[in-house]
Amino acid sequence: MATIIKRFLPRSLFGRWLMLLVAPIVILQALLTYIFYERHWDIVTRRLTLGVAGEIAVLIDTRRENTDPTVLSALIERMQRSLEMHVTFQPGGKLPSDLPPPRRFSILDRMLIQALGERLNDPYMIDTQRSSHWVTIYAQLPDALMTVVVPESRVFSSSTYVFMIWMASASVLLLGIAVLFLRNQIKPIRRLAEAADAFGKGREITDFRPAGAEEIRAAARAFLAMRDRLRRHIRERTDMLAGVSHDLRTPLTRMKLQLSLMPAGTEIEELKSDISEMEKMVEAYLSFARGHSEQPAQPTDLGGLIAELAEDVRRRGRELKVELDEPITLPLRRLSFKRALSNLVENALRYGRNVRLTTARHGSRIEIRVEDDGPGVPEKERHKVFRPFYRLDQSRHGSGNVGLGLTIARDAVLAHGGEILLGQSEMGGLQVTIRLPV
Template sequence: MRLIKRLLPRTLFGRWLLLLLAPIVLLQALLTYIFYERHWDTVTRRLALGLAGEIATIIEMRDRHPDPIVFGNLLIAMQNRLQLQVSFMPDGKFPADLPPPRLYSILDRMLVQALGERLSQPYLIDTQRGDETVAIYVQLPDALMRVVAPENRVFSSTTYIFIIWMAAASTILLGIAVLFLRNQIKPIRRLAEAADAFGKGREIRDYRPAGAEEVRAAARAFLAMRDRIRRHIRERTEMLAGVSHDLRTPLTRMKLQVSMMGSSGEIEELKRDIDEMDKMVAAYLAFARGQSEQPAEPTDLGNLLHELADDVRRRGRELQLDMTRPPTLMLRRLSFKRALSNLIENALRFGRTARLIVERHPGHIDLHIDDDGPGIPEKERHKVFRPFYRLDQARHGSGNVGLGLTIARDAVLAHGGEIRLDRSPLGGLRVSIRLPA
């Protein structure tokens, strides 16, 4: 069963074509076999038996009329009526250069069988003369009889015509069916392309439902789903932005009040808590901006990475870039740049060295961000993408509120990509991003 599944076409067009092609081929093979066995075989056999019977009749007449003149007159009359050329070579022997009968030829096979049924004398046939005639040699006691007959006396060409017409008609009908199938498959492919583009964050401008009613229903459902997702993202983004913005006002008042309260241990702890809350609100706003809809546009990945390296250099650190011929991708530039910036900041925060590698592959691009820091334990790697989840070493004094990896993951997923964590060749953490090219 698995072997059959592997052999079957994977595309819908291929499977539909197989459903059309298999019955046609099977029907043609069945019809050809029946026609070959019943019609062609029967007709050819009867024609061959008729010719063999005529030859046997001529031999019998020669035995009954030993007078050469009488037999000669009868032979001339029979030749004219039967369209045969008959000659006798006294004391003749079979030609030594006659080709053997062809086993695959129905003409040779039927002629040999018919002669074997009608004649008791030795015989040979020559069906490969090249002039649309066949020659039959019969060894008589006193002579070698040669009979030359038109090939159509023993072979019907209507079978070839029937097969050619059947194959031509089937090919034309199959071609029409293929064109029809392509037109039916095209709306499904466009729907798949539209869904893929939406999953990668690209704008779908000229897509309209088309094709059969079922395909149109699927397309309308996709468009409705797209609008609901966009509305949900917009409402959530506005809510996050509104809540974060509204929190800035009481935080500002709290900062002002605390600054006027003097200095004590409790006041310093309160200031630290307010600062942490302010950073969390700022992270909320960054997260909301990352979720906002930005149009994807062609972006030179090399220029974007050099900008990030320059930003790191201005802060007194260094980012190693390893890339050759970086491509131009359809990206939401601001959100993707913010995602890479968060990942690079994490690498520089916990390690002394950070390196970014770009690898081009057929159909996708891989970006690897390596550092030589402590890394992340394997059992914690699936948790760090949760909002506000922080490891113990990142909880104190790092200014981290636990949204950097969440923002990076959402930005990568919005571009139709993948993100995963692994062990870095430098000894720390490797963040790998795969984007469709």
């Protein structure tokens, strides 16, 4: 039952707050209309209809008991002047047969028929539909047809309509004020969510400041403090990594120079190979560090960036097949994202002969795929290859694979608010899929 109820509840905070305001107003108006106004309407209309029915009954009894036409005429004239009741007698007349039936849901028709039934002993009919301001009552007397025309205001009170209109207008006005107030309260929450989303996507937040209620301001201040701590932590880590990597270059260069002055031998060549491997690792460290120290994201033509990457591959004598779905412009940190794509393409070129790079738009996200026809990555190893320094073939030294390529690529993609996935390519090798928010 609770699941069914939740299915119909609004999902947004604005919708739920609005429902909390609207539901009591609607319920209150329904109860007031049914309990108070409906009862008030019934009582007032009944008293009015009983009064008119009683006056008609008095007139009929007076006509039966008094045969003097002068007295009856004076009474009819007085009733017309004082009670706004127009009375006529048609000798030998019969009740009309073309009158519309009483309205089923009309309080006036129901109360008038009930009051006439209590006061009159003669057959009667009513007509409340042919005129919007007058009510006609027909009474079948033994020798004549009595027709009574009275204003509708004498048998029906329209003040209830006025009360209901005032109540509905006041409710709509208060509801409009409440909606404006809710919008102003929800706006800081939405801006906080947008700022958190932009920060998660690696985009610069420039115009965000705490606003709204005190609780919302506290959450915004906590977010800004968290953002500053994360930036400081990343900056310190990057500076430390860059400093250590840079300082390692000096002893490595000195060792390389000393080895070049020593006589050639197997051990010397092995040491040179190890130093070369260490130099590549240091370069990978610096490349990783530079990815964090780059400028904020800027609108970038993804097609142009991929074209530059394909041209770099062509200069090295290889071919990168590119398939672009449509022109795409995204806020990117150009150098770090190009480095990520370059690492993925280099891995594909290292292990495969044919490499394909495709882009496609799927709703609110962009997909970039790098595929090759190489040996691929076993499914049980795919969650490990993003670890720093992890290599599928640990015995492959001097291959140029330090073990940071996929780590740098994943770090750059995550910094843009995206995700990177590994799968099986239709070409037979590895398929790397990058998903970025638009």
